[in-house]
Amino acid sequence: MRHNTATISLVSGPLSHEIGDSDESEASYRMVHLRGRYNARRAETQDDVLACQQLRYLTFIQTRGLEGAPEALDTDEFDTTCEHMMVEDQKTGQLVCCFRMLPLTDGSEIGRSYSAKYYDLQQLREFPGKLVEMGRFCIHPCLLYTSPSPRD
Numbered sequence: 001m002r003h004n005t006a007t008i009s010l011v012s013g014p015l016s017h018e019i020g021d022s023d024e025s026e027a028s029y030r031m032v033h034l035r036g037r038y039n040a041r042r043a044e045t046q047d048d049v050l051a052c053q054q055l056r057y058l059t060f061i062q063t064r065g066l067e068g069a070p071e072a073l074d075t076d077e078f079d080t081t082c083e084h085m086m087v088e089d090q091k092t093g094q095l096v097c098c099f100r101m102l103p104l105t106d107g108s109e110i111g112r113s114y115s116a117k118y119y120d121l122q123q124l125r126e127f128p129g130k131l132v133e134m135g136r137f138c139i140h141p142c143l144l145y146t147s148p149s150p151r152d
Helices: 046-060 107-112
Strands: 006-013 028-036 038-042 083-089 095-104 131-139
Touching: 046 083, 046 095, 046 131, 095 107, 107 131
Parallel strands: none
Antiparallel strands: 006 028, 028 038, 038 083, 083 095, 095 131
């Protein structure tokens, strides 16, 4: 049995030449596709973020039969401060999965997180290392309700 998986590598290093005004002393990460059916990448444009918001709407609102925003987008105040990750089908270019990440320098920033709106995370305030909150993870419904097809 062959699985439809992607192998992804995180490449560390300054990316100021790729993403603009990045501090070169700051370690940044980019996703590099090595092989497989899917390609993972960071959202680079407002249209990329919009595509993520549309997929989130489809997944979290529409497929559950809920009433949503008239513009058919799942948005909130965290979208502007988070990094959005996209997984796309290499053949079709279709966005099949997305999530967002909120990097935090240490536990003192935990109050900025989405989760802090709903949970008591005060015990993390003293954490000395870097943290990343990952959320709004969703997979396109067409992948959840169909059998995997063999790779071509």
